[in-house]
Amino acid sequence: MSLLDTIVTASISAAVIAALINAFSNDKNQTLKYITEERAKWRADIKSNASKIYSGEYKTEKELTALTTHLMLSLNPLNNTDDTLDREIINLLKKIELGKRDPKDLSDFRSYIGTLLKYDWERSKNEARPWYRRDLDYTVKTRYLIDFYPNKDKKQSNKNE
Numbered sequence: 001m002s003l004l005d006t007i008v009t010a011s012i013s014a015a016v017i018a019a020l021i022n023a024f025s026n027d028k029n030q031t032l033k034y035i036t037e038e039r040a041k042w043r044a045d046i047k048s049n050a051s052k053i054y055s056g057e058y059k060t061e062k063e064l065t066a067l068t069t070h071l072m073l074s075l076n077p078l079n080n081t082d083d084t085l086d087r088e089i090i091n092l093l094k095k096i097e098l099g100k101r102d103p104k105d106l107s108d109f110r111s112y113i114g115t116l117l118k119y120d121w122e123r124s125k126n127e128a129r130p131w132y133r134r135d136l137d138y139t140v141k142t143r144y145l146i147d148f149y150p151n152k153d154k155k156q157s158n159k160n161e
Contacts, residue, residue, distance in 0.1 A: 084148040119144040
């Protein structure tokens, strides 16, 4: 094999590898961009609907039902420890939908929505970082959602001691 053949073969191999890496990187970047944009829309939608519900900015009970239903469907209330916050918000929405606008419930609702939005924002920022600078998802969760895990009473009593 001549030197020219070796150079051509190495060049073609390098070009193919570079093209594959570039395609993988572009695909990953496009996916991340799409997900990040959709989550930004989700946060704006949650913020808008929660603001209307909290402030009483709805004209009819039917509109309140539509707002609360839309917000409930935008959450993820599975039966595991990661979604206690979502279930708390849904329980408050059910009370508000029934016309129970207790100031404490409204205050909790606003606080819980703020926590949810803050957590999602931090999670989005974390996912946009290079892989070697990312926090573990568990770290981000516990940093922002620690009060919504099932044994929170135990953690709160430890804080008081």
